[in-house]
Structures are given as structure tokens and as C-alpha cells.
Amino acid sequence: MTSSKILNAVIPLVADLAQELSERERLRRLLAALRTLLPADAVALLRLEGEWLRPVAMDGLVPDALGRRFKVAEHPRLAQLLAAGQAMRFAPDSPLPDPYDGLIAHSLHQGPLHVHDCMGCVLQTGGLAWGLLTLDALQPGRFEGSQALELLQAFSNLAAATVATAERVQQISLAARNANAPAARGPAPGAHGMRQILGSSPAIRQLQKHISLVAASDLAVLITGETGTGKELVAQAVHAQSARADRPLISINCAALPDNLVESELFGHVRGAFTGALAERRGKFEQAHQGTLFLDEVGELSLPVQAKLLRVLQSGQLQRLGSDREHLVDVRVIAATNRDLADEVRAGRMRADFYHRLCVYPLVVPPLRERDSDTLVLAGSFLEENRSRLQLGGLRLDSAAQAALLRYPWPGNVRELEHCISRAVLKALSRTLPQGKDRARPRMLSIGEEDLWDAAAAAPMPPGLAAAAPLASAAAPTAEPASTLVAGQGLRDSIQAYERQLVSASLARHNGSWAAAARELQLDRANLQRLAKRLGIERH
Known part of the structure; x- marks a missing residue:
């Protein structure tokens, strides 16, 4: 390889170090330059996060590869690269499985691919392993010779400087945006195997920007979005990026709480407060002291419970059930719902003052x-x-x-x-x-x-039938065909009639067991009970 070719690839990257570029563009240029120097069909940059390696940039791999997170202990090639501490190449006939087998974009139409050439190198910043740079080729022997290893080792130093610059620019940008807020002290989102918000669409990038903005404050957050969009992940991300990250994140599903136990669960109780209260117990608010309380399905709380929550939301003061003693808590509240709470307020099912104390900073999770x-x-x-x-x-x-x-x-x-x-x-x-x-x-x-x-x-x-369709074959043999249910009805009424039939049939098959019916219908038990209530099916 001529020195001029190397210089042509490297000089723009050195110039980029002084430019204000987005992290995505900076890393894209890095990988593109590497592919001009070494004959790779795919290159990837993976960041080490505890025992996991997370792809942050890829070139030449299928799109779904960017969403994968590799546990080092389960991928011997990645483990060996980390242990080597320098550039190394695997023999084309190595029996070790490659994490990118079948994921190289050029091979998508060629069937499974087992044997190819691969090499990689550890990136170090501040004397510590930051992650890995990996290269894969479809043909064996593509990276033969010592020159390829030497070139990769030399390039890794520039790559380490690039990722360090990208991180520094991101830190400066975040610090400027949150100049008056304390820095988060907890683990990065996605660390320790925790799921994180994935994707790079404009909608999800906008959501992540709002998460970073509100996380630095102590404002109450209301997360809204359709069922299944990942509202709990958003709540976890807000907490993880906040100054409370090293304190508890306490979650409670409001829909799963019986009305007679809501007050005890939220505020706690003293011994003898009710039958079965054999000892004093802290509620969720006290458990979340100096941390975050996540109220999932908050739209399911009854009006009396909403009224009791107003005081603690405003002043942090609460009383355990059966006690006159005041307790003061410092809690950041995050709530989530798939309902339109403004409509709930207009319908009289939610207090306006309760809604406004929750919805200080709304976050809308986009549908897939x-x-x-x-x-x-x-x-x-x-x-x-x-x-x-x-x-x-x-x-x-x-x-x-x-x-x-x-x-x-x-x-x-x-x-x-x-x-x-x-x-x-x-x-x-x-x-x-x-x-x-x-x-x-x-x-x-x-x-x-x-x-x-x-x-x-x-x-x-139609969305209303999509979840229920796989269960149609499990319905009772005597059930009417769906076509007779929708005759003469609008779409909404037809969907509700079909859902009512499936839920009723499942409950009948399981002798009224809500837990068994929920498992068969692939629904959360609380969600099934709410659906049944909406459909007019009696709960026994």
C-alpha cells in the first residue's frame, strides 16, 4: 500500500478532530477511511460497557446488527481481541464462531456464511480499554501478511483519538445545555445488561434530546404513548441520566393495585391500621426517598386516591395509613399512561389539579x-x-x-x-x-x-384485531364466525364484539381464572381486567 494512499485517508480524519461534527458523522468518516486502507467487507466499532460490547458505528453490516449487544463471555473472538490488547487476526479456518456470521450485507442473498477472514484491535483511551475495532471479509486470506496488522494497530491510535474527541464534544454540549444542573452519578443507560432505547430515527433522536434535557432537572415527567412503545424504558433513561441515578428507582403499576390497598402501598401503614397489618411498613414514596418513583398506568388511579396524592406531590408530606405522624420525602415523580389524560380530565375521570402536577414536562414516545x-x-x-x-x-x-x-x-x-x-x-x-x-x-x-x-x-x-387474531383458533368450537359479529356494525363496534367473544371464551375455558386467561391471551392480568371492564364483562 502506497504512503500517499495512507495519507489521503488519514489527513482528513486528523483535520476532523478540530471540527464540530456530530458523533454519528465523525464515526462514519472514521470507518469509511478504514475501509479505504484495508480490504474489509464490513467494519464495526464496539464500545465496552461492563461485560457487554455495544456497537456504536458499523459499515457493511446489515441494519439489525446495530441493535445487537454482545456479551463478551459468550463471544470468544471478541473476548480474545480484548485480552490481546493489540491488533490480531484469526485464521480463516478458526473454529471459533464469529458474531458477524451471516450479518455482512453483501452475503445476505448468498445464504449463511461460516468461513471468512477477520481481525480486530482494542481501542484505549486514558490507559483503559474503550472498546474494539473489528474488520471482516467474505473471502479467506484477505488480511494476510504483517502489513495489515501493523496498519490496523497504527490506525487504532487515530481511532482512539476520534472516539475520545466525539465523547468530549458530547460532554461539552451536555454541560452547556445543563449548566445549572448537577451531573448524573449513575451508570450509563444500557450498562450492566439493562435494556436501553435503541434507534436513530428523527422521532427517537428528538425523544432522547428531551430525555437529556429534563433528566437534569427535578421536574415531574408524564410519559405518554401507545401500549408497547417502551414507556418504562424512557422512565429508566430519565432516572439514569439524572443526579438521582445512584438512588432508588421504585416502580409501581397503578392498574394492578386494588383500591383498598393503594393508600397502604403508596404511603405505608402502621401496625394495626387494618386487618393483616401486623407490622409497620414504609410505602413506595418513602422507599423512593431521594430517588425516583415511577407511577405506571397512572390513569387507572381512582379520584379519591388522586386527591390523596396531591399533597405529597406538592410538598413531599405524607402520613402512613393509621398514623398521625408526618413524614417528609424528597421524591422525583415520573408517571406513564397510554390514555389521553386531558380527555380523562374533561370526562371527569381525572382531577385537573392532579393532572397538572404530573404533566410538568410531557414526553411522548413515538409508535414503532x-x-x-x-x-x-x-x-x-x-x-x-x-x-x-x-x-x-x-x-x-x-x-x-x-x-x-x-x-x-x-x-x-x-x-x-x-x-x-x-x-x-x-x-x-x-x-x-x-x-x-x-x-x-x-x-x-x-x-x-x-x-x-x-x-x-x-x-x-386492524390494530384492534391484530393481537387477538392468533387466538381465534383457540376459541370454543361453537363460537360464531367473526363475519357474523360485524354484520351491520361499524369497525369499532365490530372489533369490540370480537374482543368480547375471545375474552369471554377464554375465561369460560379456564373456569373464570383471570391469570390463566391472561396467559392464553398473552396479556398482562391487569390489562386484561381493564379490557374486560371496558367491554362490559363482569369480574367474578
Whole structure:
């Protein structure tokens, strides 16, 4: 390789160090320059976060690869690269599985790929391992010779400077935005295996900007969005980026609390306050002292409970049930709901003063259908989780499956996608292992469109029917066909009638057991009970 070619690739990167560039653009230029120096079909930059490696930039890999997080202990090649501390290359016939098998974009239409050339190098900043720079090629022997290793080792120093600059620019930007706020002291979002908000669509980048902004304050936050969009992840991100990050994050599902226990759960009680109160107990507010309290499904709280919460939201003062003693708590409140609380106020189901004390800073989580190609990034994350859980060598989506995921409107949002991927992995595995578990599992498993859903469910359905459709075959044999239910009715009434039939049939099959019916219908028990209440089905 000529020195002029090296200089042509490196000089612009050195100049970039002094430029104000976004982190994404800075890292994109870094990887593009590396591919001009070394004949790689794919390059990736992965950041070390505890025992995980998280991709922060990729070039030449399929989109879903960016959503994967690799546990170092489960990927021997990545572990060896970290342990080596310098550039190293694996033999083309190495038996060690490669985390990118089947994920190189050029190979998507060529079927599974097992043998290729790969090399990598540790990036160090401040004397510590920051992460890895990896290169993969489709043909064996692409990186032969010592020159490739020497060039990668030299390039890694510039790469380390680039990522350090990107982080420093980001820190300065955040400090300028939050100049008067204390710095967060907790772990970074996504550390220690915790799920994080994935995606780079404009909608999700806007949400992340608002999260960073409000996290630095102590304002109450109201998170709204459709079911399954990931409102709890947003609450966790706000807490993790706040000055309270090293204090407790206490969560409570308001919909799952019986009315007679809400006050005790939130405020605590003293011994003898009610039958069964055998000892004094702190409530959720006291448990969250100096931390954050997350009120999920806050729209389900009754009007009397809302009135009792007003005082603690305003002044931090509360009384345990059965006690006259005042307790003072310092709690940041984050609430979430899939309801339109302004409509609830107008309908008289929510107090206006309670709503305004919650909705100091609203955050709206966008539905998955508004997040462009984030669908594939999220799918990659769920694929890696399933690969780890089932101890598979590798998982990939073929091109038809990728296109199908992008076409579907996802009425159930991210939660529906997660369940779809988990189901597809099991179906693909059973198709590959027809004789049961005794057969050797494949080194790499490809998921096709046929694994994502049954042929009857391939066409998107109205959101109200999408979640219930897979259960139609489980309904009682005497149930009427859906077509007779919707005759002469509007769409909304038809959907409700169909949902009422499925819920009633499931409860009948399980002798009125809400827990068993919820498992069959793939719903949270509290959500099922709320749905039944809305449909006019009596709770026994």
C-alpha cells in the first residue's frame, strides 16, 4: 500500500478532530477511511460497557446488527481481541464462531456464511480499554501478511483519538445545555445488561434530546404513548441520566393495585391500621426517598386516591395509613399512561389539579410505525437476546424477513415486535431440528418471512384485531364466525364484539381464572381486567 494512499485517508480524519461534527458523522468518516486502507467487507466499532460490547458505528453490516449487544463471555473472538490488547487476526479456518456470521450485507442473498477472514484491535483511551475495532471479509486470506496488522494497530491510535474527541464534544454540549444542573452519578443507560432505547430515527433522536434535557432537572415527567412503545424504558433513561441515578428507582403499576390497598402501598401503614397489618411498613414514596418513583398506568388511579396524592406531590408530606405522624420525602415523580389524560380530565375521570402536577414536562414516545428503520435495529437486539437465551451459534434475518418487518405497521409496537422475533426464532429452530433436541443445533440459524407469522396473518389487520387474531383458533368450537359479529356494525363496534367473544371464551375455558386467561391471551392480568371492564364483562 502506497504512503500517499495512507495519507489521503488519514489527513482528513486528523483535520476532523478540530471540527464540530456530530458523533454519528465523525464515526462514519472514521470507518469509511478504514475501509479505504484495508480490504474489509464490513467494519464495526464496539464500545465496552461492563461485560457487554455495544456497537456504536458499523459499515457493511446489515441494519439489525446495530441493535445487537454482545456479551463478551459468550463471544470468544471478541473476548480474545480484548485480552490481546493489540491488533490480531484469526485464521480463516478458526473454529471459533464469529458474531458477524451471516450479518455482512453483501452475503445476505448468498445464504449463511461460516468461513471468512477477520481481525480486530482494542481501542484505549486514558490507559483503559474503550472498546474494539473489528474488520471482516467474505473471502479467506484477505488480511494476510504483517502489513495489515501493523496498519490496523497504527490506525487504532487515530481511532482512539476520534472516539475520545466525539465523547468530549458530547460532554461539552451536555454541560452547556445543563449548566445549572448537577451531573448524573449513575451508570450509563444500557450498562450492566439493562435494556436501553435503541434507534436513530428523527422521532427517537428528538425523544432522547428531551430525555437529556429534563433528566437534569427535578421536574415531574408524564410519559405518554401507545401500549408497547417502551414507556418504562424512557422512565429508566430519565432516572439514569439524572443526579438521582445512584438512588432508588421504585416502580409501581397503578392498574394492578386494588383500591383498598393503594393508600397502604403508596404511603405505608402502621401496625394495626387494618386487618393483616401486623407490622409497620414504609410505602413506595418513602422507599423512593431521594430517588425516583415511577407511577405506571397512572390513569387507572381512582379520584379519591388522586386527591390523596396531591399533597405529597406538592410538598413531599405524607402520613402512613393509621398514623398521625408526618413524614417528609424528597421524591422525583415520573408517571406513564397510554390514555389521553386531558380527555380523562374533561370526562371527569381525572382531577385537573392532579393532572397538572404530573404533566410538568410531557414526553411522548413515538409508535414503532413512525420510527423508520429502527424496526430492524430493535429486531437485532431481540435476536441477540434469543441467541443468548437458547445458546445458539448465530441468528440472522434473510432479506425477505427484513422487508416483511419493515412493511408491517406494528399495532402492538415494540412489544409486539419482541414477541414476533421470539416466536420466529422458535419456529425456525423447530423447522431446522425436526427430530427434536438430540440433533446438533446449526451454527447459524436463518429466519425467513414464513417464520414471522402464519400465512393467514401475513396481511396487516386492524390494530384492534391484530393481537387477538392468533387466538381465534383457540376459541370454543361453537363460537360464531367473526363475519357474523360485524354484520351491520361499524369497525369499532365490530372489533369490540370480537374482543368480547375471545375474552369471554377464554375465561369460560379456564373456569373464570383471570391469570390463566391472561396467559392464553398473552396479556398482562391487569390489562386484561381493564379490557374486560371496558367491554362490559363482569369480574367474578
